[in-house]
Amino acid sequence: MAEALWRGDALGRSTDTVWPSGFDALDAELPGGGWPGRQLTEVLLPQFSLAEWRLTGPSLRRVVADGAAVTMIGPPKRPHLPGLMQLGLDERHLVWIDARAPSERLWCAEQLIRSNAAGAVLAWMPQAAPEQLRRLQVLAQSFEGPVFLFRPLSARHDPSPAPLRLLATINVDWALDVQILKRKGPAHDTPLRLASIPGGLERVLTPRVMRPSEMRPVAPPVPMAPVSAQPLSGTLSDSPRAPTPLALFPELTDVVGRADPAASTAGAGR
Structure with a gap:
């Protein structure tokens, strides 16, 4: 019985599965x-x-x-597949739903959460009423994976039923500042500074001390002879290679395909 009690001055415990964020400092402040x-x-x-x-x-x-699939609902920009692959997310496990109107985003989020047809849902919600968010929270209680709603900073003082609410900003040196606005536990007023160098830049931006055996003498520069400027010939290609389209999971086709064609669009890229 004592284990089932929760005191407000302690972090809440989760009886369901949690997914480590990849940041130890953040995990230490998240319930579960x-x-x-x-x-x-x-x-x-x-x-x-x-x-x-x-x-x-x-x-x-x-x-x-x-x-499982990671489903994106209404991202404001076309997902960059090479960057996502650096994170270990390949096109076989990504679903991009190009829903733009607020009603389309909400409808798609409701259907995916209700059907429990994806491993994780990421939905961009620039506009959402409190009652719409409450409906999503009720549906999310039967969804096994994480559900992330990305909302603008202007919604900070709006009421929200989300049990976990954070503010994320970019700082210098590719760092993320994350402030926990709401959680099941005591208040946390100090933002967390999280090192977040993109995977493709780690070797470039992370300094490394050279060993003495790796050092080589530097040859003096060779003077260059003057050359006359010549106009460039030829043209640059106007047709760069199109990115690989994101794959659409067959089991999600039935869920997304029920939408009114005028109400939402779903696909793996254009």
Whole structure:
């Protein structure tokens, strides 16, 4: 009986599966030690398309490793597949639903959460009424994976039913500042500074001390002879290679395909 009690000055415990965020400092402040399932996690951002994947990407590797799909609803920009592959997310486990109107985003999120047809749901919700969020929270209680709602910073003072609410901003040196606005536990006022160098830049940006055996003398520069400027000939190609389209999971086709064609569009890229 004592284990079932929760005191407000302690972090809440989760009886469901949690997904480690990939940041030890953040996991130490999240109830259950990671991103929770069966509830909404609301992330507020000053600007979309800057911090979403760097914050949630490391945890989604586990979802993909289990063979489940990561579903994106209404991302403001076309997902960059090479960057997602750096995070360990390949096109076989990504579903991009190009829903743009607020009603389309809400409808798609409701259907995916209700059907429990994906491993994780990421939905961009620039506009959402409190009663719509409450409906999503009720549906999320039967969804096994994490559900992330990305909302603008202007929604900070709006009421939200999400049990976990954070504010993420970009700082210098590719760091993420994450402030926990709401959680099941004591208040946490000090933002967390999380190192978040993109995978493709780690070797370039991370300094390494050279060993003495690796050092080589530097030859003096060779003077260059002057050359006359010549006009460039030829033209650059106007047709860069199109990115690989994101794959659509067959089991999600029935869920997304029930939408009114005028109400939502779903696909794996254009």
